[in-house]
Amino acid sequence: LGVVDKNLASSYTCLGTCYANYGDYTKALESFFSALEIEQAIGVDRADMTITYSNLASTYADMSDYESAKKYYDLAIEALDSSKQDNSVVRATLYNSIGTMYHALGNITESFYYLEESKSLKSDIYGEDSPMMIGVYNNLANLYMDIHQWDKAIDYYTKAIDVTVSNYGDKFPSLSTLYSNLAVLYNTIQELNEAYKYHMMSLEINEEVYGEYSSHVFTNYINIGTLLKECSLYDDAMAYYQAALDIAQTIYDGPHTDTAAIYGHIGGVYKAVNDYELAIEWYEKSQKMY
Numbered sequence: 001l002g003v004v005d006k007n008l009a010s011s012y013t014c015l016g017t018c019y020a021n022y023g024d025y026t027k028a029l030e031s032f033f034s035a036l037e038i039e040q041a042i043g044v045d046r047a048d049m050t051i052t053y054s055n056l057a058s059t060y061a062d063m064s065d066y067e068s069a070k071k072y073y074d075l076a077i078e079a080l081d082s083s084k085q086d087n088s089v090v091r092a093t094l095y096n097s098i099g100t101m102y103h104a105l106g107n108i109t110e111s112f113y114y115l116e117e118s119k120s121l122k123s124d125i126y127g128e129d130s131p132m133m134i135g136v137y138n139n140l141a142n143l144y145m146d147i148h149q150w151d152k153a154i155d156y157y158t159k160a161i162d163v164t165v166s167n168y169g170d171k172f173p174s175l176s177t178l179y180s181n182l183a184v185l186y187n188t189i190q191e192l193n194e195a196y197k198y199h200m201m202s203l204e205i206n207e208e209v210y211g212e213y214s215s216h217v218f219t220n221y222i223n224i225g226t227l228l229k230e231c232s233l234y235d236d237a238m239a240y241y242q243a244a245l246d247i248a249q250t251i252y253d254g255p256h257t258d259t260a261a262i263y264g265h266i267g268g269v270y271k272a273v274n275d276y277e278l279a280i281e282w283y284e285k286s287q288k289m290y
Contacts, residue, residue, distance in 0.1 A: 009038040009048075016055060025063050032056045047083040047090060050076045054094050061101050073098050092121035096136050103143055115140050131167045134160050138178065145181075150189050157182045176205040176216065183223065192231055199224045218247040218258065225265060234269050241265045260289035 016031030036052045057072035076094055080087050099114030119136045126132040141156035161178050183198035203220040210216045225240035241262060248259040267282030 005038050005042050006044060006048075009035040009042075009044070009052075012038070013052065013055065016059075020055075020059050020062065025059050028059050029056065032059065045083055045085060046079040047085045047087055050079040050083065050087070050090055050094065053079060054097060057101070058097055061097075061104065064104075066101060066105050069101055073101065088121055088125055092118050092125065095121065096139060099136075099143075100139055103139070103146070108143065108147060111143055115143065129163055129166060131163060134163050134174070137163065138181070141181065145185055145188075150185065153185055154182070157185070171205060171208060173205065173209045176202045176209070179205070180220075180223065183227075187227060187230075192227065195227055196224070199227060213247050213250050215247075215251065215258075218244050218251070221247070222262070222265065229265075229269055229272065232272075234273050238266065238269050241269065255289045257290065260286045263289065 012031045012035035016028045016035065019025070019028035019031060032052055032055045036049065036056070039049050039052060053072045053076035057069045057076060060066070060069040060072065073094070077098075080091055080094065095114045095118035099111045099118060102108075102111035102114060115136060119133070119140065122130070122132055122136060137156045137160035141153045141160065144150075144153035144156060157178060161175060161182075164172055164175055164178065179198045179202040183195045183202065186192070186195035186198065199220065203217065203224065206214065206216040206220055221240045221244035225237045225244065228234075228237035228240065245259070245262045245266070248256060248262055252259060263282050263286035267279045267286060270276070270279035270282060
């Protein structure tokens with residue numbers, strides 16, 4: 001019966017993970033709590049409960065309920081510390097998640113501590129060039145970017161890219177996000193040519209992976225259009241905004257906030273070139289759709 005019950009707990013965990021990935025956090029929490037109830041009843045090793053506590057914490061974090069997230073991350077660490085198993089792998093993953101939570105809370109010191117600990121553990125277990133390092137490299141880059149340590153942020157984004165390419169090839173889907181992150185960084189520090197280069201690299205991957213008419217390409221077009229507008233290349237910016245509008249009108253049935261956003265961007269281009277009549281027209285279309 002114990003084995004059956006533990007399998008049932010695992011089933012609840014899998015179900016909860018699916019709900020969480022789907023964005024149904026209420027059902028995810030219900031499933032994870034069901035798994036936890038079974039684990040507590042049958043007395044599984046504390047390492048198993050660590051994973052369940054961590055799942056609960058990450059779900060609360062996704063809901064921006066950081067108080068509850070911290071509570072369950074604390075319980076996860078407590079369970080991990082009392083486990084009889086070798087828990088370095090679990091601890092490395094847990095610390096990465098906790099570091100990300102503290103970043104969201106604006107607690108830079110705690111975020112650095114847990115992310116650096118995660119990086120050290122993962123490096124010892126897998127090696128610096130393992131794909132298991134990509135997530136923590138990216139999270140450290142995000143953290144350094146937020147505190148305006150641009151060179152370190154670039155170093156970590158570049159490490160994440162290099163490891164991804166060496167393990168998965170230069171067309172791997174997650175590279176698009178990494179390239180986009182670098183583009184945003186370069187845009188922030190006004191290295192606009194570099195920003196444009198990485199936005200285009202992100203676009204190339206998304207077009208190949210998802211097709212021309214996808215929400216991913218839509219976002220690329222918006223980002224590129226906004227950069228070109230900043231460079232006062234208004235005709236080019238308008239071309240990308242129009243292409244984004246074409247995608248939005250194709251993939252969405254009826255009014256949508258993405259379409260409304262595009263209307264606003266187009267209005268912004270007309271405003272920048274002092275065509276206020278058309279600017280007002282597009283801004284009003286945007287407001288009506290919201």
